[in-house]
Amino acid sequence: MQPQTLRKWAIYENGPITPKRHGRLLRWNRNEILKFAGEIN
Known part of the structure; x- marks a missing residue:
């Protein structure tokens, strides 16, 4: 995933x-x- 994905999720909630x-x-x-x-259970 790209860092922009996190920003988009934050903007559009x-x-x-x-x-x-x-x-x-x-x-x-x-x-x-x-x-x-998926790195922590």
Whole structure:
């Protein structure tokens, strides 16, 4: 997946992982990303 995919999900709020907003910055939980990628059970 491309980094742009995460940004698109954040903009349209339709992705499986939702970021936390800190002002204009978007932050994703690392464990949620790894779980989504299948690296954590």
